[in-house]
Amino acid sequence: TQLLEQSPQFLSIQEGENLTVYCNSSSVFSSLQWYRQEPGEGPVLLVTVVTGGEVKKLKRLTFQFGDARKDSSLHITAAQPGDTGLYLCAGAVLEYGNKLVFGAGTILRVKS
Amino acid sequence: DTEVTQTPKHLVMGMTNKKSLKCEQHMGHRAMYWYKQKAKKPPELMFVYSYEKLSINESVPSRFSPECPNSSLLNLHLHALQPEDSALYLCASSQDNIYRDPFFFGPGTRLTVL
Numbered sequence: 001t002q003l004l005e006q007s008p009q010f011l012s013i014q015e016g017e018n019l020t021v022y023c024n025s026s027s028v029f030s031s032l033q034w035y036r037q038e039p040g041e042g043p044v045l046l047v048t049v050v051t052g053g054e055v056k057k058l059k060r061l062t063f064q065f066g067d068a069r070k071d072s073s074l075h076i077t078a079a080q081p082g083d084t085g086l087y088l089c090a091g092a093v094l095e096y097g098n099k100l101v102f103g104a105g106t107i108l109r110v111k112s
Numbered sequence: 113d114t115e116v117t118q119t120p121k122h123l124v125m126g127m128t129n130k131k132s133l134k135c136e137q138h139m140g141h142r143a144m145y146w147y148k149q150k151a152k153k154p155p156e157l158m159f160v161y162s163y164e165k166l167s168i169n170e171s172v173p174s175r176f177s178p179e180c181p182n183s184s185l186l187n188l189h190l191h192a193l194q195p196e197d198s199a200l201y202l203c204a205s206s207q208d209n210i211y212r213d214p215f216f217f218g219p220g221t222r223l224t225v226l
Contacts, residue, residue, distance in 0.1 A: 030212060031212050033214060033215065035217075040200070040219075040220070040222065041219050041220065042116075042118075042202050042204075042217035042218050042219045042220045043155065043202075043215075043217045044217070045214045045215060045216065045217075048212075048214045050212060086152070088154055088155075090154075090215075092212070099157060099160070099168065100157070100215060102154035102155055102156075103154060104153070104154055105152070105153070105154050107152065
């Protein structure tokens with residue numbers, strides 16, 4: 001069982017549609033980060049959330065951290081082909097030595 | 113400068129070769145990491161250096177040998193690798209607090225072992 005369950009694994013949508021990616025765990029996170037990775041490149045940090053209930057916005061992307069700090073979501077409004085990529089959530093859990101643990105990732109494809 | 117650089121970008125080596133991967137950052141970060149990533153999978157932690165000392169080794173085989181010559185540089189020495197070691201090797205750095213600070217990843221080295 002993975003510490004961080006990320007869903008969905010794959011998402012193929014049309015340009016202009018909205019989508020939400022989820023990241024869930026039974027453990028409490030000290031912090032949680034979202035990354036976007038393009039093929040052949042390293043992950044690029046999108047946001048870090050540390051406070052339960054926190055909401056952060058980055059243009060068309062909205063990130064939420066659950067009140068209990070066990071889950072997070074990434075919502076994209078009016079997706080564009082440039083949003084295509086692998087989205088990774090990563091969290092640090094105290095009982096696992098505070099190492100950054102990655103979810104399995106969501107492969108997003110936005111078709112024009 | 114918020115960049116982590118890695119060289120080479122691509123590396124092809126035989127199972128008897130010895131090679132090294134290099135990583136550099138000039139953000140003053142005191143924690144540096146090596147990750148291994150297979151296609152369409154999340155990165156897997158290999159090593160963590162904190163203040164130039166190895167603090168975490170995730171039971172990585174000894175054919176991978178990390179080195180941190182100074183606070184800006186991180187190397188990964190490779191020897192007698194196996195074809196299953198072919199992957200994207202990512203270097204990352206963070207300020208110093210492993211669980212709170214954001215990670216900055218390099219572009220990776222695509223390694224192929226023949």
